[in-house]
Amino acid sequence: MSRPNNRQRSGQGGYIERICYQIIVIIGISILCAGANMMVNPLSPRYGSGELREGETKLADIPNTVPTLWVDARNQVDYDEGHVKGAVLVNESLYYIQIANFLQVFNGSQTVLVYCTSEGCDAAHWVAERIRKETGAKDVRVIFGGWESIQKSGIRLEGKAYR
Amino acid sequence: MKSLFLFIIRLAIAALFIYAGAVKAADPGHFIAQIQSFHLVAYSTAYFVAHVLPMMEILCGLLLLTMKYSCAASVILIVLTGVFIGVLSVLKATGADMDCGCFGAWSLVKGYTNHIVMNASIIVLLVIHAFRSAKLQFLLDEKD
Numbered sequence: 001m002s003r004p005n006n007r008q009r010s011g012q013g014g015y016i017e018r019i020c021y022q023i024i025v026i027i028g029i030s031i032l033c034a035g036a037n038m039m040v041n042p043l044s045p046r047y048g049s050g051e052l053r054e055g056e057t058k059l060a061d062i063p064n065t066v067p068t069l070w071v072d073a074r075n076q077v078d079y080d081e082g083h084v085k086g087a088v089l090v091n092e093s094l095y096y097i098q099i100a101n102f103l104q105v106f107n108g109s110q111t112v113l114v115y116c117t118s119e120g121c122d123a124a125h126w127v128a129e130r131i132r133k134e135t136g137a138k139d140v141r142v143i144f145g146g147w148e149s150i151q152k153s154g155i156r157l158e159g160k161a162y163r
Numbered sequence: 164m165k166s167l168f169l170f171i172i173r174l175a176i177a178a179l180f181i182y183a184g185a186v187k188a189a190d191p192g193h194f195i196a197q198i199q200s201f202h203l204v205a206y207s208t209a210y211f212v213a214h215v216l217p218m219m220e221i222l223c224g225l226l227l228l229t230m231k232y233s234c235a236a237s238v239i240l241i242v243l244t245g246v247f248i249g250v251l252s253v254l255k256a257t258g259a260d261m262d263c264g265c266f267g268a269w270s271l272v273k274g275y276t277n278h279i280v281m282n283a284s285i286i287v288l289l290v291i292h293a294f295r296s297a298k299l300q301f302l303l304d305e306k307d
Contacts, residue, residue, distance in 0.1 A: 019238065022232045026239060030215050031215055038191075043189065043190045
């Protein structure tokens, strides 16, 4: 039995079927090309690397008009080397001593922005959680990307490396 | 004259989508961040869309240029552009002030209204092209 030719296939139903088939092919090829781009493109992030954890915020999402208090959750050496101008050092190891410095400058209404070294650093989350529970600060956020993203952002910095 | 005009429009639209797809495909991380800033979809969806959508734009642009599968390519681009107008409208209605990410980090058109007008015009032109290529295909089929 011979295959139906285009005229026999063409009717409206046959044409729509052909368009649907073409659409599926295009989508399939796009997915394959996307997979290839993920593997060869150095700017393509690995899955999960850009996902915000609970309590995290990106620098770009913080309005300039909001009064903020920066908290550095890294160690003393890194803090001395460079930190956000005006940031208070409050880290895990000396939290119960350093929190007093935080309370001296916290006025109750500022948004507290905590950072540590880089993305995936748990120290900032630990410090942020303690500040939320123990100081009454209502708006405490961890900076996504930490010190690494802050250095690229243009925020004013101070410390030994910035004299 | 009309054919020449439609030919030029087809080339322009194809070039626009190839350009838009290329700039987004070059930096998927930036596009993921743009999609996430809309707060409309989960990270997994944003990740998938940020990688597949630019490829679809490039492929459909190339198909429009070569007139292969061009009706299917037009339909896909109409749907993508329509969804995009919907997203922009929702963002405008909520008063969100964000870059739409249409051209990745190299946006030339600024402002929601400008984007919506531009995308609506593109949909109209794509619909015209889709009908023309469908009509042409029917004529070719009937000749066979």
